[in-house]
Amino acid sequence: xxxxxxxxxxxxxxxxxxxxxxxxxxxxxxxxxxxxxxxxxxxxxxxxxxxxxxxxxxxxxxxxxxxxxxxxxxxxxxxxxxxxxxxxxxxxxxxxxxxxxxxxxxxxxxxxxxxxxxxxxxxxxxxxxxxxxxxxxxxxxxxxxxxxxxxxxxxxxxxxxxxxxxxxxxxxxxxxxxxxxxxxxxxxxxxxxxxxxxxxxxxxxxxxxxxxxxxxxxxxxxxxxxxxxxxxxxxxxxxxxxxxxxxxxxxxxxxxxxxxxxxxxxxxxxxxxxxxxxxxxxxxxxxxxxxxxxxxxxxxxxxxxxxxxxxxxxxxxxxxxxxxxxxxxxxxxxxxxxxxxxxxxxxxxxxxxxxxxxxxxxxxxxxxxxxxxxxxxxxxxxxxxxxxxxxxxxxxxxxxxxxxxxxxxxxxxxxxxxxxxxxxxxxxxxx
Amino acid sequence: xxxxxxxxxxxxxxxxxxxxxxxxxxxxxxxxxxxxxxxxxxxxxxxxxxxxxxxxxxxxxxxxxxxxxxxxxxxxxxxxx
Numbered sequence: 001x002x003x004x005x006x007x008x009x010x011x012x013x014x015x016x017x018x019x020x021x022x023x024x025x026x027x028x029x030x031x032x033x034x035x036x037x038x039x040x041x042x043x044x045x046x047x048x049x050x051x052x053x054x055x056x057x058x059x060x061x062x063x064x065x066x067x068x069x070x071x072x073x074x075x076x077x078x079x080x081x082x083x084x085x086x087x088x089x090x091x092x093x094x095x096x097x098x099x100x101x102x103x104x105x106x107x108x109x110x111x112x113x114x115x116x117x118x119x120x121x122x123x124x125x126x127x128x129x130x131x132x133x134x135x136x137x138x139x140x141x142x143x144x145x146x147x148x149x150x151x152x153x154x155x156x157x158x159x160x161x162x163x164x165x166x167x168x169x170x171x172x173x174x175x176x177x178x179x180x181x182x183x184x185x186x187x188x189x190x191x192x193x194x195x196x197x198x199x200x201x202x203x204x205x206x207x208x209x210x211x212x213x214x215x216x217x218x219x220x221x222x223x224x225x226x227x228x229x230x231x232x233x234x235x236x237x238x239x240x241x242x243x244x245x246x247x248x249x250x251x252x253x254x255x256x257x258x259x260x261x262x263x264x265x266x267x268x269x270x271x272x273x274x275x276x277x278x279x280x281x282x283x284x285x286x287x288x289x290x291x292x293x294x295x296x297x298x299x300x301x302x303x304x305x306x307x308x309x310x311x312x313x314x315x316x317x318x319x320x321x322x323x324x325x326x327x328x329x330x331x332x333x334x335x336x337x338x339x340x341x342x343x344x345x346x347x348x349x350x351x352x353x354x355x356x357x358x359x360x361x362x363x364x365x366x367x368x369x370x371x372x373x374x375x376x377x378x379x380x381x382x383x384x385x386x387x388x389x390x391x392x393x394x395x396x397x398x399x400x401x402x403x404x405x406x407x408x409x410x411x412x413x414x415x416x417x418x419x420x421x422x423x424x425x426x427x428x429x430x431x
Numbered sequence: 432x433x434x435x436x437x438x439x440x441x442x443x444x445x446x447x448x449x450x451x452x453x454x455x456x457x458x459x460x461x462x463x464x465x466x467x468x469x470x471x472x473x474x475x476x477x478x479x480x481x482x483x484x485x486x487x488x489x490x491x492x493x494x495x496x497x498x499x500x501x502x503x504x505x506x507x508x509x510x511x512x
Contacts, residue, residue, distance in 0.1 A: 110481050125474070133452075137452065353473070382482050
C-alpha cells in the first residue's frame with residue numbers, strides 16, 4: 001500500500017487545455033517522453049471542453065496532432081503536491097508520483113466570483129460554469145437566463161445558450177460602453193477576431209445588452225426566481241430560471257507557488273522562453289496573464305520547444321506571442337472591476353460558501369489570515385479559491401501562499417507524500 | 432451520439448444522454464447537490480471542479496466532484512442529506 005506508482009518522463013505537463021496540449025505535442029514531436037496530466041475526464045480544458053468527439057477548428061487540429069505523438073495523457077489526475085521535480089497526483093483514487101526533468105505548468109484560470117445577496121440560491125452559477133454545464137448536457141431550451149458579470153466570456157456564453165435554445169433575457173456587463181467599445185476596436189485589429197466577434201454579436205442581437213449594469217440580488221424562495229439588476233442608479237427585476245454570473249478570470253497559480261515560482265501581480269513571471277524563476281519549470285497560458293486561446297497556444301508551443309531544448313523553434317514564435325500578449329493588457333483594462341461592486345453585499349450575505357461565513361464577519365477582520373483563523377472563511381474544501389479571490393478585490397487582502405495538499409485528498413495520499421520530518425514539523429507548529 | 436443511459440439520483444431512475452456529468456444529472460432530477468453548513472440547498476456553481484458545491488456520493492464514494500464525473504450506466508448518485 002505504501003509503494004505508490006512512479007511514472008518517469010522527460011517532460012510533465014500539467015493541464016490539458018490549449019497551452020498544455022500545444023506544449024505536450026511539440027515536446028513529444030522533438031522526441032521527448034511526455035506525460036500530460038489533467039483533472040477532467042477529457043482533454044481540452046474549459047474552452048475546448050469535451051475532447052476530440054466534439055472538437056472543431058483549431059481544437060480538432062491540435063487534438064489530432066497530439067494523438068499522432070507519444071504524449072501520455074492521464075485524465076482524472078489531480079496534482080495536489082510537489083517536491084522539487086516530483087509531482088503527486090490522485091488518479092481515480094490512487095496516488096501516483098510523476099518524476100520529470102522539466103515541468104510545464106498550463107493550469108489555466110478559473111472565474112472570479114463576487115458575492116451578492118442570494119448568490120447561494122440554487123440555479124445561480126458562474127458564466128463559464130453555465131457554459132460548462134450546457135456542454136455536459138444541461139437542457140436549457142426555453143429557459144430564461146440572465147448572463148452577468150464582466151469579460152469577453154459573457155458574449156460567448158450568451159451565444160452558446162441561444163444556439164442551445166435558451167431564452168437569454170439580458171446580458172448585464174459591469175464595464176462601461178466606452179471601455180467595451182474601445183476593447184472591441186482593439187480586438188477587431190487581430191486577424192480572425194473581428195469575424196468571430198461579428199458572428200457572436202449577430203447571434204445575440206435580439207437580446208437586451210446592458211453596460212454599467214450588474215446584479216445586486218438574486219431572489220427566490222427555494223431556488224432562483226428573479227434577478228435585481230442595477231443600471232445607472234435605477235433597479236430592475238428580471239424573472240429568470242438561471243443566473244450565470246462571473247467577474248472575468250483569475251489565473252490558477254497554486255501549483256506554481258508550491259514549486260517556488262516567482263509571482264508578480266497575481267501571475268507567474270516568465271522569460272521569453274516561458275521559463276519561470278525555477279529553471280526547470282515552465283509556464284504557459286492563463287497563469288502568465290489572461291490573454292485568450294491564441295496566446296495560450298503560442299506560449300504552449302514556446303514552452304514545449306524550450307523544455308525540449310529546441311531554442312530556435314521556440315524563437316520562431318516569439319514575435320507572434322509578443323503581439324498576442326497585447327491582448328492581456330487590453331482585456332485587463334476593459335474589464336477592470338468597478339468600485340461599486342464592493343458594496344453590494346450586506347453583512348448577512350454569505351461570502352465563504354464552503355463554511356457559510358457572512359460578509360459582515362469577514363469584513364470585521366484585518367487580514368485574510370485573521371479571517372481564516374477567526375471566522376473559518378476560506379477553510380472549507382475549496383481552500384479559499386472562491387472566497388479568496390473575492391476577498392482580494394473586496395478588501396485588498398493578499399491571500400498568501402497555498403499549502404499542500406492543494407486539494408482535499410485521501411489519507412493514503414497524504415501518507416505517501418509527506419515525509420516523517422514534514423509530519424513532525426506540522427505537529428510542532430500546531431502545539 | 433444520441434446514446435442514452437439510466438442513472439439513479441437519490442434512488443430515482445432517470446434517463447440522460449451519454450457524456451452528461453453527474454452534476455447535470457442532479458440538475459435534471461431537480462435535486463440540490465448538497466446542503467450547506469447552515470442548511471441551505473446548493474447546486475453546482477463553478478462547473479469546473481474548484482468550488483466543491485457539486486460534491487455528492489457517487490457509487491458510494493463521498494465528496495465526489497460531480498461536475499468532473501461523466502455518467503456511467505446504472506451510476507448511483509446521492510446527495511449528502
